[in-house]
Amino acid sequence: MAWFKRESTEIQSSDEKRVRTEGLWVKCEGCRQIIWKKELEENLNVCPKCDYHFRIDAFTRLSLLLDDAAFSVEDEKLSSTDPLNFFDTRTYKARLQKSQNDTGLKDAVVNAEGKINGRPVIVSAMEYSFIGGSMGAVVGEKITRAIERAAAQRKPIIVVSASGGARMMEGVVSLMQMAKISAALARLDNARVPYISLLTDPTTGGVTASYAMLGDLNIAEPGALIAFAGPRVIEQTIRQKLPEGFQRSAFLLEHGMLDAVVHRRDSKNYIARALDFMAPRAA
Amino acid sequence: MDPAVRAQRQLKAIEEQIAQLEAKAGHDQDAHLKLKHLHHQINFLREQIRAHVNAWQKTELARHAQRPFTLDYVERLFSDWSEIHGDRSFGDDPAIVCGMARYQGEEVMVIGHQKGRDTKQRVYRNFGQANPEGYRKALRCMKLAEKFGRPIFTFVDTPGAYPGLGAEERGQAEAIARNLREMARIEVPIITTITGEGGSGGALALAVSDRVYMMENSVYSVISPEGCASIMWRDASKKEIAAQALRITPPDLLEMGIIDEIIPEPDGGAHLDHDSAAAMVNEVLARTYTELKSKSVHDLLESRYSKFRQMAHFFTEA
Numbered sequence: 001m002a003w004f005k006r007e008s009t010e011i012q013s014s015d016e017k018r019v020r021t022e023g024l025w026v027k028c029e030g031c032r033q034i035i036w037k038k039e040l041e042e043n044l045n046v047c048p049k050c051d052y053h054f055r056i057d058a059f060t061r062l063s064l065l066l067d068d069a070a071f072s073v074e075d076e077k078l079s080s081t082d083p084l085n086f087f088d089t090r091t092y093k094a095r096l097q098k099s100q101n102d103t104g105l106k107d108a109v110v111n112a113e114g115k116i117n118g119r120p121v122i123v124s125a126m127e128y129s130f131i132g133g134s135m136g137a138v139v140g141e142k143i144t145r146a147i148e149r150a151a152a153q154r155k156p157i158i159v160v161s162a163s164g165g166a167r168m169m170e171g172v173v174s175l176m177q178m179a180k181i182s183a184a185l186a187r188l189d190n191a192r193v194p195y196i197s198l199l200t201d202p203t204t205g206g207v208t209a210s211y212a213m214l215g216d217l218n219i220a221e222p223g224a225l226i227a228f229a230g231p232r233v234i235e236q237t238i239r240q241k242l243p244e245g246f247q248r249s250a251f252l253l254e255h256g257m258l259d260a261v262v263h264r265r266d267s268k269n270y271i272a273r274a275l276d277f278m279a280p281r282a283a
Numbered sequence: 284m285d286p287a288v289r290a291q292r293q294l295k296a297i298e299e300q301i302a303q304l305e306a307k308a309g310h311d312q313d314a315h316l317k318l319k320h321l322h323h324q325i326n327f328l329r330e331q332i333r334a335h336v337n338a339w340q341k342t343e344l345a346r347h348a349q350r351p352f353t354l355d356y357v358e359r360l361f362s363d364w365s366e367i368h369g370d371r372s373f374g375d376d377p378a379i380v381c382g383m384a385r386y387q388g389e390e391v392m393v394i395g396h397q398k399g400r401d402t403k404q405r406v407y408r409n410f411g412q413a414n415p416e417g418y419r420k421a422l423r424c425m426k427l428a429e430k431f432g433r434p435i436f437t438f439v440d441t442p443g444a445y446p447g448l449g450a451e452e453r454g455q456a457e458a459i460a461r462n463l464r465e466m467a468r469i470e471v472p473i474i475t476t477i478t479g480e481g482g483s484g485g486a487l488a489l490a491v492s493d494r495v496y497m498m499e500n501s502v503y504s505v506i507s508p509e510g511c512a513s514i515m516w517r518d519a520s521k522k523e524i525a526a527q528a529l530r531i532t533p534p535d536l537l538e539m540g541i542i543d544e545i546i547p548e549p550d551g552g553a554h555l556d557h558d559s560a561a562a563m564v565n566e567v568l569a570r571t572y573t574e575l576k577s578k579s580v581h582d583l584l585e586s587r588y589s590k591f592r593q594m595a596h597f598f599t600e601a
Contacts, residue, residue: 079598084530089516171505171530173539175484175505176487176541178487179490179594180591180592182463183464183468183587186465206483206505208456208460209460209484210484214464227451227456228450228459229446234448237447238447240448246451247451256454257454257456
C-alpha cells in the first residue's frame, strides 16, 4: 500500500489570479523575440527589432497604400460556382463557405480605387488567408476587370500578390486565369498604362508565373518567399537541402528577377515615385 | 500484356474472321445481315472501351513512352525541318524543340515539347520538363515567325515546367509569364495540339493560341494527379481519385469550353500506330490552317483575346 495517496488529481486555482495575456504579445518569426502587439501594429506589422515583415490582410494593405483610406471597393459580389464540383476530404463548397465566413470576403482578392499621393490608381490586393490566396475563376475575373478598367480609364494599376498559386479545387479553370490575366496585361502594355506588381510573402506558383512577374516594375517586400515551384517540391526533385534564404526576395534581387526590394514603410513612396516617372508627359 | 491492348487485338481478330465469312457467304442475304449485325456489335464494343477509359488510365496513356512526340509529328506532317537552337542568353534546352518547316509547301514555325524514348534520351530531354531557356527559345522563335508572317504550330507534351534550383534562379516564373503575355499578341495564327501530358503552367506557356486541340488520350491539368493527391489527401496513392476529381480528360475540358476540339486516336491509342495518329492530327490541323491564315491580324487578335477573356466564367454576381 502506498504511503501517500493523492486525493484529487486536479490542482485548484481561483479565476481572479489569472492574467489575460493572449493576443497582447506576438512572437516574431524572424528574431524569436516577444513583441507587444500594439507596438507591432503601429510599426505597420513589421518587427521593430529585426524588420521581419508580418503578413497583413488585404484591407490593411489598401489603407497603407492609398491616401487616407478613402477608397471604394469594386466587384465585391463575385463568388465562385465550383466548376468541378470538387471534393477531397471536404467539399470545395464547404471550404469556400468557411473562408467566406472567416474573412468576410467572397474570394481571395479585393479590388479598389483610390489615390496614391493624390494620383488616381486602381489596386487589386490579394488576401492570403482566403484559401491560401489561391487564384480561381473569381480572382482571375476580378484582376482582369481591374486591368481592363485601368486600360479604359488610363489609370495606373497596382497588383499586390500574396498567393500560393492556382486554386487546385478549380482545376484547369484556374490555370486558364493565368492566360486571361496575362492577355489583359498585354493590352494594358500596348496602351502604355503603368502596371506595378508588388510581391509579398508568399507569392508562388501560377501567380508568380503570370501577372506577378509582368509588372513594368516588379517590387517585393523584404523576406518574401517568391517562387515558381515551392521549396518542398524542389527539395523532392533534387533531393538536396536548399540553401538558407533560397527564393527569398533578396535572393531574387541578386539573380536579377526583381527591380527592388522595398521596406513596407517605403512602398507607397516608392510607387508614387515610379508613377511620376511613368505618368504621360504633357504635350 | 496490357488488358486494353489485348481486348483491342481480340476485336481485330474477330473482325478479320467476319471479313473472311463475308467472302464465303456469297449471295446468302441472311448471312450477310447477320454479319452486318456482328460488325455493329464490334463497333459498339469499341465505343464502350473508349468511353470507359477513366481519367487515371488516360493519364497513363498520355505518358506512354511509345506515344508519338513532337519530332514524330514533324517527320510525318511537315517537310524541310530545320531546327533552331538556344535562347541567346543562357543555353539550349533540349526539352523544347523549335524549327522552321514547311506545311503544305508553305513556311511555318513548329515548336513543341520533346520527350525521349530510351533512358539516355529521356534524361537528355529532361523528361520533357523545360527550363526557362526553353520557354525563352520558344518565344524567340515565335517572334521570328511573327516578323516574317509565318503561322505557328505548337505541340504540348510535358509533365510541367522543371522545378529545379537552376530553373528558379534563372526565372522560371518570369519566362512562363512572359510567354503567356506575348503569345496573346503575336500577330500570326497559333495552333496548339496537346498530344500527351498538358502539365500546368509549363504546358500553358506554349498554349495561349487561336485553337487548342487535345488528342483523345491526353490530359490537361493544373497539377498532376499525384501532386494533388499528396496535397489534398496527404497520400500520393489517392492519385486515381484525384485524377477523377480534377476533370483533366478531353471530354471534361471540351464541356467546360477550355479546348476547341478532340482529335481521335487509332484504336488502343496513338502509341500503337504513329502514322494513323499523325494523319488524324493532320486532318484537323489542315482545316484550321486554311481557316486561320485568311484572317486579318486584327480579327485574329480580337478573337484570341475574347477566347481567353470569355473562358472559364465560373462565377456568379449575386
